[in-house]
Amino acid sequence: MWPSRSRTETVTCLSCGEQVARSAAREYDKHGDRWDREDKTFEYLCTPCHEALCRQPRDELEELLIESEAGNIDQEAFLSGYLALVEERYGTLEEES
Structure with a gap:
């Protein structure tokens, strides 16, 4: 049998503070590099907050x-x-x- 993953079952949305199932959350990486996972922890957004994000550049x-x-x-x-x-x-x- 495969070892269990060390992922938390629920996460907190960084925008609204709601507890949501990890499977229903979206990973957020403030550095914009979600593919480089070495030594990185992610924050999470619930689906409504993720959909409400502004997609404009945030330079500076x-x-x-x-x-x-x-x-x-x-x-x-x-x-x-x-x-x-x-x-x-x-x-x-x-x-x-």
């Missing part, structure tokens, strides 16, 4: 989030810092009338 997003201390400060401080960084690097967003 991870760096912006780290620089603006995402997850380490309160939401108001994060948002004002993030907006300041974005405006510093890319200019202000102008509303179209």
Whole structure:
């Protein structure tokens, strides 16, 4: 008989926090290289959250989030810092009338 896999039966969706069966979840690799599995752990998304993902390029997003201390400060401080960084690097967003 084959040895059992060391996979968890349920995983937590990184977006909504729901517990879902591993077989119903989608692997998420923030580095975009899900095929290189050596020494890597994956995060997971439930199907509805995976389908709602934006498929636009996210160049530099991870760096912006780290620089603006995402997850380490309160939401108001994060948002004002993030907006300041974005405006510093890319200019202000102008509303179209």
